[in-house]
Amino acid sequence: MEAQILVNGLLIGGVYGIAALGLGLVWGVMSVVNVAHGDMLIFFAYMTWVMVATQALNPFVSLVLLIPVGFLVGMGLYRFLVRHLIRRSEVELMSLVLFFGLGAILFGIAAYLWGSDFRSLPIALPTLRVLGVAVPGTRLAAFLIGGGLVLGLRWFFQKTYWGKAIRAVAQSRNAARGLGIDPDQVSAVSFGIALAYAGVAGALIAMISPLSPSLGVAYAGRSFAVVVLGGLGNPVGALVAGIVLGLAESLSTLWITFSLSPAVAFVLLFLVLILRPQGLFKPLRSR
């Protein structure tokens, strides 16, 4: 029983990790706090559902399709909205309010189009049995995809030119400019990557849980908890924090009550913010 709960928590933790990455990335690189992140994740999840349920697409194909879609949406958001805020002195506060508004728009549209009841994907990979513990195939696949892409991002940050440029801009826009890096371009690409990851995360969420528009709030809380625990834009930190949160949530169903488990992320977040606002891992902007 305990082993089963630990496996469940571990598997969902990979999804929490990738879900939070996009939020931490734009926050770390340009001090923009995307409070609409949860609503964006759920919107992507619904897009997956639409593709699978109405176009009979394979969910994994729709996941791949959402990568370029997310990237373009992210670039567009930066070019048309965020760029105008970055030049102002109070970027963080103003972006907070701006994205609060965007989140309301997305939530309203999702509630209008799909809000009437829970939607879930007709997908179930075979369940494996390891040492008497059931490992649902879909969740295992989601964990491997999520975890793999998160670690891939770490490689990207460490080894590629664009990854290093993103880290440079996160440390100082002006110093980066002095080195011949265009912070505007790099920010746009970061936003694109952030939403491409959100697209993948949305598809994974659609695969592992029934969807409702209010799931956005739950995922916003989880993503913020992961970002704050794991450091702004630190991929490995996000994965570890995601797993910690996944384990905490599933253990809470054992110790407290099932209906309180969504509160775990919020309580954890509130406590971490107050006790250790600098997080447990190094953020992207420190070396």
Added chain:
Amino acid sequence: MKTVEEAPLLVEERDLARPLNLALAALGIVAAVMFALQPVLPGTSLVFWFNLMKAIVLALSLNLITGYTGYVDFGHVVFYGLGTYVAGIAIGMLGIALPLPLWVFVGPLLVAVIAVVVGLPALRLRGAYFAIAMLSFNAATRLIVLNLPRDFAGGAFGIPSPEIYDPRAAYYGMVGLLVAIVLVTVWLGHSRFGVGLKAIRDDEIAAGAMGVRTTRYKLAAFAASAYFAGAAGSVDYWFVAFTSNELVFSNVQTVEMVAGVFLGGAGTVVGPILGAGTLYLVRDFLWARFPFLYLPMFGLVIAAVVLWVPRGVVGFVEDRVPSLRAKFK
């Protein structure tokens, strides 16, 4: 700090200042009388006017912490929700025999105490971290209230108290609340306390260095802001004689408050009244015709204001008519 407030006005500014202030005061009295007269006028919808006042009170309450102190509170609805539960539990569950008109104003003091307990750690967080801490505080509170014992907080069913249903009396409770919060906000514009809050908003470290007791000031503003939101909740409970988890902790209400404050102009008296009032009328119009349009509409208003008129309607007017500057405060 006081020098800023007492700096002599330019001649043409002074010429406009007095008549404008008098006009605003007269307008306020006319509005208060108009609100107070609604129940005795034939053919008015009490619900419409009550909810209009509620929207304005809630926006003004958020304005106390977000507009004056610069701490954006994305979980402000939690205090309104707790206010409905403070009244609901006391009246519907425990049957406390305090007279209702008294209880709906005394009970929310408990909400203010909760705000102080939460604010002590939370107000140490800056910017986005405070906003998110409050967002999560609201979400966690909603779930915790939902899971409290059913014979104490009603669970998912909520707390009805049909025996106290008296919308006409509750209506006057809201009129009183509206007048009180408008007076408090006007006072902020003219007091040492208000100037201290604005100094914190503009630069908290500098304000502290100038001798503003930042922690106390922030806590006081937060407690007042929570008290008024909580009182709006308690009076609302009086008005509808019902509260339920699903409704009173809804983020949608926070969206409305934020939209109202920023559309009108944060940190002013006139701004949130104008913003929340206008949005309420639009919402009322949309609700009847396109119920699903209204949340995206509020979102669009927020986004558009941030991008094009970050200081709201009041800031927009001030920028074009400089002689009005500081007159709406």
